[in-house]
Amino acid sequence: MEFFVKFVSVISLFLSSVLGVEIIEVEQSMFGHGDECYGTHVGFGYSGSAEFHYESLIRRYKGCKHVEGNLEITNLQSDQISYDLSFLSQIEVVTGYVLLGLLDLESIPLTNLKLIRADNMFNIMGEDYGLVVAFTDSTGENQHQGLRELQLPALREISRGRVLFMQNPLLNFVNTIAWNVIVPGIDNPVTYGQSAYNTTSVELCDPKCEQGNQRFCWGKGPNMCQIVHFPVCDELCPGRCYDSTIVGCCHPECAVGCTGPSNTECTMCKYFKSNNMCVSSCPGGVSVRNGQECIDN
Ligand SMILES: *[C@@H]1O[C@H](CO)[C@@H](O)[C@H](O)[C@H]1NC(C)=O
16 A cells, blocks of 8 residues: 555656656747747636646746737636736737636736737637637626726737627726727627626726727726727728728738738738738748748848
């Protein structure tokens, strides 16, 4: 019996040391050039303890500007941890989907996120989503705790997929967003599930957020205004446009918008930027880039 216990503990010690080495190696090779990092593909799942999960999020995303893959921020609901998600505020581009779920936090500070390209979409019940915000209220004793503001003031485009809100009873400022401007080419881009947001909220956008006769914002205060340009596109344009009096379509390599027809006139590049041109691959291949910037060699 004693031998057996010892045997098991030796085995588990051996396993954990082997696994430990493996995890470190995997994480080192997961990081790309400079500001780039790799996302995850686990949906609402996570492994390890709540603390381990939080620490792995920090290790993965701290200092990261460009997430290759999906950004999944989920399962942050422990009373024992005082979460600080400020490490997310450097992220500018996510090439997959964004999933925010099972959270007890008041806000997720993705304050510099500009582009969700959604090359890979999150499928729920046959529908493909580029952004999912779900189950953001507290489950246990901490009633009245949960996501109150989205705080995505820099978000200009979700290139593919729809947006889903579900079970966010405390969330404000969802119907103060002009989603059509962010999600191009889909008529009603937002799906509202049960308790999608706080529909009885009386919270108002800052007066600075007024455009036309309406206020557009992601949260309280003048820093949370949505920048809205309502383009009136000619039907012949498959995506974004810069003018409606002529058939002024943006180049297909553009994200967000453009000032003219060429791939040098994009507001932002969808994929990569090389010598001021937006391109779908870097001249030397994808390994010669840092985030969206091609590195000349
Ligand atoms: C929704 O907002 C209103 C007013 O801002 C607030 O009184 C109410 O408690 C909120 N609902 C929930 C479920 O928190």
